[in-house]
Amino acid sequence: MTVPPLALASASPRRLELLRQIDIEPDRVVPAALDETPGADELPADYADRMALSKAEAVAAMNSDSFILAADTVVSLGRRILPKAETQEQALDCLQLLSGRRHRVIGGIALLAPDGRQARRRVTTVVQFKRLTPREMDRYIDSGEWHGKAGGYAIQGRAAAFIPWIRGSYSNVVGLALAETAAMLCGLGWKA
């Protein structure tokens, strides 16, 4: 029996790397171009779920023969969704908000099967930041590592020095919760 191909609906090099870490090589990587603006009163968890499914659905039409995997990573402080930092000002605002506090990283995951079945999961990790000095923030901004990252930091880089502990999945913070993703692929029968 031939196994249907796996398409990763993502432009994120992190997600591809994470899948490779567990020996999964997507047959295709197809970025989903979407409007990523959260709704006015949209809660972080609802937003993560919606974006993951929208990314998967956006590439489904062109890849109807495939399993399609998509994810979305949201950094939230209470009901607030922090931006994916694109400017130094945004990144600094995020660091100031996160400094000395704990926040949630919410990962939405969506998997579509070629026969129309779908699986969806949401994974939450609590992340504690130490209190940051102005010098630590400045140096982090200079590093540029915040660029394109939800909440303006990347735990897999220099920001690890700011994080004394997390509760929950580490890979979820980096961009894709691996245990849950593997279970979903298995559950829908991809290479079962």
Ligand SMILES: Cc1cn([C@H]2C[C@H](O)[C@@H](COP(=O)(O)OP(=O)(O)OP(=O)(O)O)O2)c(=O)[nH]c1=O
């Ligand atoms: C919090 C955090 C986020 N991130 C990244 C993961 C995601 O790539 C990004 C959140 O943005 P996403 O919108 O989830 O993903 P993306 O735009 O990079 O890729 P695509 O939508 O095409 O799949 O932030 C880290 O790399 N490390 C971290 O510690």
